[in-house]
Amino acid sequence: MHLHLLQHSPHQGPARLADWLSSMGHSHTVFHLAAGELPPRLADCDALVLLDGPAGPLDPADQPWLKRERRLVEHALDSHKPLLGIGYGARLIAEALGAVVARGRCAEVGWHRVTLAAESPLDLPEQFEAFMWHRDVFALPEDAVTLGGSEASPLQGFSWDGGRVIGLLCHLEATPESVAALLEHGPRPDGHADSPHAQPDEALLADPQRFVKLAPLLDRLLSQWLRPLAA
Template identity: 60%
Template sequence: MHVHLLQHGPDHEPARLTDWLTSMGHSYTVFHLYNGELTPPAGDSDALIVLDGPDDFVQAPPAWYKAESKLINRYLDGQKPLLGIGLGALWIADALGSVVAPGTYPETGWHTVRLAPDSPFDLPEAFDAFMWHRYVFSLPDEALPGGGSDAAPLQGFSWDDGRVVGLLYHLEVTPQSIEPLFTHHALNAERRDFMQLEADIRQHPRRFDQLAALLDRLMSQWLRPASP
């Protein structure tokens, strides 16, 4: 399979996603939309991943978002797998008619996700994932919830029998990929109940290795129906 990935800023890279795609025999192309690259045609790939991006883009989307929005809707109307992470999940939820708004409690660092009873995700009933967001979404119509955390009861969703997946939390990050967040994307919020300090986030580096197995389970489930 050939997968397209849409990147929205230099500090929000695919991280472990491209390694996973390569290891599974898939090819991929990363489109750096923030750097002037055009949004690809929908017919040029077998699946689409919409990556995270700056929170500011939720309220003030960049000029190129118009073309990206059309592409997202093309995938929603089609039959190919579509995955959104962070900002990508927010934009997919918005395209499905969900309410996207600031959450009561912004989240940074490591937090426990508990699967919803009817979640279709092939993941443990509870697991730690990496968070860096202050916006949340409501559950799209005809979607199944993917579970939630103490700060955000809805951390993900699955739509159209699992063909479309949106995740607020991150399984793809590495110690290297999160470093720019500390420097350039600190979340400013009055409520800091679920915002960890840098030292606490870095305290247990093995957590990043544990994410790799979770990412493998999720990605395999997401792409399995479309694989030849």
């Protein structure tokens, strides 16, 4: 199958997600919206991924691609195609489903424990550690199911339409390279210096095993998400 990946920032790419797709024999195209590329046609892909991107309000004045992307998200929600959003992408999906998207009470940066909700349809461990890089959050959309939460963010993700649509606040796709790029190029989430849930920069790359443990979690998530297409 072929997937379209929408990238909103030059330093927030697909990371391990691209490696997983290639290893499973799937092709993909990355559209660099911040570089002026237009969002693709939904008809040209089997599934759509919205990657992370700029912090702050979803403002089309600052993000000229946003109006077209919003229309694409609406078409994807109305279709039968799998749709996955991570960080900024999850905020766009939540907004399109009518949920409130706003600034959270504090920044969440680094490695934090996520507790899976009892009602979550995803087959993931009851507790796992994931990488965080955000201040903005979203409410649970109507008819969506919570995936679980962390201490700072009770809603770390949701599924909608029987798991066809997934939004994730946390990052299971993170790699040492992708985190190093954030530290080098990306501004820290607003309020990170005063947040009790923001770890110092040196702690984010200190333990390589944390990234190793993310890989099977991403595999389980993506396999479940794309399973209907493989049936």
